[in-house]
Structures are given as structure tokens and as C-alpha cells.
Amino acid sequence: MSEMSVAKAIKARRSIRAFSGEPVSEADIRELLEAARLAPSSLNSQPWRFKVLTSAEDKAFLAGDASRQQKTFLAAGAVILCLADLSAYRRESAAAYEGYAASGLFAAPTIKGIKNYVTRELSGPLAAARAAGTMNVALAVSQMMLRAVSLGLGTCWVGMFDEAAVKARFGLGEELALVCLLAVGHPAEAPGPRPRKSLEEIVLP
Numbered sequence: 516m517s518e519m520s521v522a523k524a525i526k527a528r529r530s531i532r533a534f535s536g537e538p539v540s541e542a543d544i545r546e547l548l549e550a551a552r553l554a555p556s557s558l559n560s561q562p563w564r565f566k567v568l569t570s571a572e573d574k575a576f577l578a579g580d581a582s583r584q585q586k587t588f589l590a591a592g593a594v595i596l597c598l599a600d601l602s603a604y605r606r607e608s609a610a611a612y613e614g615y616a617a618s619g620l621f622a623a624p625t626i627k628g629i630k631n632y633v634t635r636e637l638s639g640p641l642a643a644a645r646a647a648g649t650m651n652v653a654l655a656v657s658q659m660m661l662r663a664v665s666l667g668l669g670t671c672w673v674g675m676f677d678e679a680a681v682k683a684r685f686g687l688g689e690e691l692a693l694v695c696l697l698a699v700g701h702p703a704e705a706p707g708p709r710p711r712k713s714l715e716e717i718v719l720p
């Protein structure tokens with residue numbers, strides 16, 4: 516069977532909040548993670564980290580404690596914790612800069628620009644790297660959501676959670692920022708498209 520086109524997947528994707536309860540196969544989960552792995556990232560730092568949860572206990576915890584109203588988790592085949600490793604992000608951004616500077620491939624102004632970016636991202640508390648980490652993880656999650664459509668799966672990005680409680684339960688360190696919980700499963704609903712602004716509203720003159 517031929518693969519669904521990207522254009523078709525973009526148009527067909529919806530946030531799915533009702534799932535059949537059927538498990539998601541390991542092969543499909545792997546396909547989603549592979550789609551995330553191939554995403555672009557700043558200085559190719561690839562700061563995304565994922566924890567795949569499939570047990571009824573973990574899903575009940577997330578539905579009850581983390582987001583309170585998100586009962587959708589209970590029938591999802593899996594919930595993927597999507598995290599940014601801020602320490603790795605900083606370390607690998609700095610290493611990438613050193614590599615670029617030593618390569619001789621880039622003009623001096625470009626190297627200076629990278630240095631400014633890296634310096635900004637490396638200074639201050641770890642939390643200062645959160646915005647950049649989140650940006651990178653969001654792209655990877657977006658690729659997972661589209662890949663899911665092409666596999667006949669539904670997803671929902673859940674942004675409402677108690678980060679401290681989720682991290683404590685799964686023993687996640689302070690270097691890991693929780694960006695979203697991604698519910699993944701076999702859809703039990705087929706919602707139509709949600710409202711979108713027109714191009715005129717989003718493209719500035």
C-alpha cells in the first residue's frame with residue numbers, strides 16, 4: 516500500500532480525545548519515535564527524549580492526577596511523555612559550535628552569529644534553555660502526530676499537567692523539561708476540522 520501524502524496527513528489530522536481502547540502495536544510506536552528522531556533541531560542538538568507509557572496504572576495516574584479532566588488517556592493505547600533534555604541541549608549546542616568554528620566551512624560572521632546564539636542559550640539557569648528545548652521537541656512531536664495519521668492512529672497533544680507530579684512519579688531528573696503528554700491510540704471519533712483563521716488574518720501585509 517502506498518504511503519499517505521504529507522499534504523493529506525496535514526489535512527486529515529485532528530486532536531483525538533476518544534480512543535477505542537485497542538493497544539497500539541510496538542511497531543507503530545517505533546514508527547512514531549522514528550518520525551520524531553528525524554526532525555530538524557537547532558544546531559542538530561536533538562534534545563528530545565520520550566518515555567512511552569502503556570500500563571493502565573500510568574494512564575490512570577495521568578488522567579487523574581496530572582491533567583484532572585483528561586480522561587482521554589484511559590482509552591489511549593499509549594501516552595508518550597515528550598521531554599527536552601536541557602543539559603544535553605546546552606552541551607551539544609556548545610560542541611556543535613566548536614565543531615563549526617574548527618571546520619573552516621563557515622564565514623566569520625556566521626560563526627560569530629552561532630557563538631552569540633550559543634552564548635545566550637548557555638548562560639543563566641538551566642530553565643533559560645527551556646524555550647529552545649521546547650521549540651525543538653514541539654517539532655519532533657508534530658512529526659509524530661502526522662506520522663500517526665498515516666498509520667491510522669489518532670493523537671492529542673496535552674499541555675495541561677502537573678509537571679512536578681509527573682516527573683516525580685517517573686523519576687525524571689531536573690535536566691528534563693516536560694513539554695507535553697501525547698495521547699496515542701485508535702480513534703473512536705472522527706471529528707471534522709476545527710476552526711482556523713484565514714490566511715488574511717495570519718499573514719501580515
Ligand SMILES: Cc1cc2nc3c(=O)[nH]c(=O)nc-3n(C[C@H](O)[C@H](O)[C@H](O)COP(=O)(O)O)c2cc1C
Pocket residue numbers: 528529530531532671672673674675709
Ligand atoms: C501547545 C498545545 C497544547 C494543547 N493542550 C491541550 C490539552 O491540554 N488538552 C487537549 O485536549 N488538547 C490540547 N491541545 C489540542 C488543541 O486543543 C487542538 O490542537 C486545537 O483545538 C485544534 O484542534 P485540532 O488539533 O483538532 O485541529 C493542545 C495543543 C497544543 C498545540
